Amino acid sequence: MSIDYLDGNALAGPLGELFAVDLTVAVGTCAGCGNSGPVAGLRVYGPAPGLVGRCAGCEEVMVRLVRTPDAVWLDLRGTLSLRIPMPDDQQGG
Amino acid sequence: MAIVSRGFFGRRGEGDVKLPPGQYLTHDFPVLSAGPTPRIGLDRWEFTIDTELGETHRWSWADLMALPSETPTLDLHCVTKWSKLGTGWQGVSLDVLMEDVETAAEYALAYSYGGYTTNLPLEDLLDGKAWVAYKYDGDDLTPPHGGPARLLVPHLYLWKSAKWVRGIRLMNEDWPGFWETAGYHNYGDPWLEQRYQGD
Numbered sequence: 357m358s359i360d361y362l363d364g365n366a367l368a369g370p371l372g373e374l375f376a377v378d379l380t381v382a383v384g385t386c387a388g389c390g391n392s393g394p395v396a397g398l399r400v401y402g403p404a405p406g407l408v409g410r411c412a413g414c415e416e417v418m419v420r421l422v423r424t425p426d427a428v429w430l431d432l433r434g435t436l437s438l439r440i441p442m443p444d445d446q447q448g449g
Numbered sequence: 450m451a452i453v454s455r456g457f458f459g460r461r462g463e464g465d466v467k468l469p470p471g472q473y474l475t476h477d478f479p480v481l482s483a484g485p486t487p488r489i490g491l492d493r494w495e496f497t498i499d500t501e502l503g504e505t506h507r508w509s510w511a512d513l514m515a516l517p518s519e520t521p522t523l524d525l526h527c528v529t530k531w532s533k534l535g536t537g538w539q540g541v542s543l544d545v546l547m548e549d550v551e552t553a554a555e556y557a558l559a560y561s562y563g564g565y566t567t568n569l570p571l572e573d574l575l576d577g578k579a580w581v582a583y584k585y586d587g588d589d590l591t592p593p594h595g596g597p598a599r600l601l602v603p604h605l606y607l608w609k610s611a612k613w614v615r616g617i618r619l620m621n622e623d624w625p626g627f628w629e630t631a632g633y634h635n636y637g638d639p640w641l642e643q644r645y646q647g648d
């Protein structure tokens with residue numbers, strides 16, 4: 357059977373339009389099965405009518421991204437959390 | 450450059466075709482997918498209509514095959530801007546499936562094997578406007594195109610024609626489906642170019 361999806365790096369461009377950090381290295385936790393892994397490891401279907409990122413464990417939808425002419429629709433209801441690596445904050449205290 | 454007669458392109462001259470605004474003509478049948486292609490054995494396939502009163506009507510594959518079918522020739526318009534004209538199908542009209550269904554619901558939500566959903570007013574499924582189709586171009590409908598059976602509602606953008614259709618839920622309230630909750634138009638009339646919310 358042919359593979360009909362891309363990996364989560366396909367989300368880098370559209371998400372990069374929105375966020376200052378690279379979300380493909382963020383660790384997402386699936387709301388369906390609890391699996392955790394980098395966004396780059398999602399199975400991404402699309403790009404049209406929209407990008408659909410599915411959990412590699414249970415195939416449930418974790419992220420949907422639709423680019424309309426004047427907006428981006430981002431649905432993360434299938435993502436329980438996103439852990440986004442950030443540089444050490446030494447400023448505090 | 451050679452002059453090619455119009456007839457070369459087939460029975461309908463390309464210049465004569467009236468397409469909905471913003472659409473272009475294709476002769477391919479592109480496959481768009483929001484997930485893995487479900488593979489459903491005919492022995493466990495079923496189609497259900499659930500009413501707002503909690504009644505369920507159920508058809509097995511054999512039940513569906515036993516119903517009178519139609520062979521409509523349909524123009525398809527995808528929201529991603531391709532249109533394919535004169536496609537040949539075989540399927541059962543929703544009018545036949547709804548014949549014994551008692552309902553006062555105004556809204557329908559089609560749902561599919563694999564989890565896809567799409568919503569539309571119930572009246573858009575009736576009066577010869579929609580089919581559960583199982584043959585395309587004379588052959589069994591293949592899984593990439595929605596087989597064993599898909600919904601066909603050709604007067605709306607093709608995302609309303611749910612592939613791998615498993616059932617229809619009839620409801621008193623509108624319940625936006627998969628693409629309708631992610632920026633696409635709630636109704637999706639190609640002739641009014643209702644692609645996105647707000648169009």
Ligand SMILES: [Zn+2]
Pocket residue numbers: 386387388389390391411412413414415416
């Ligand atoms: Zn999962």
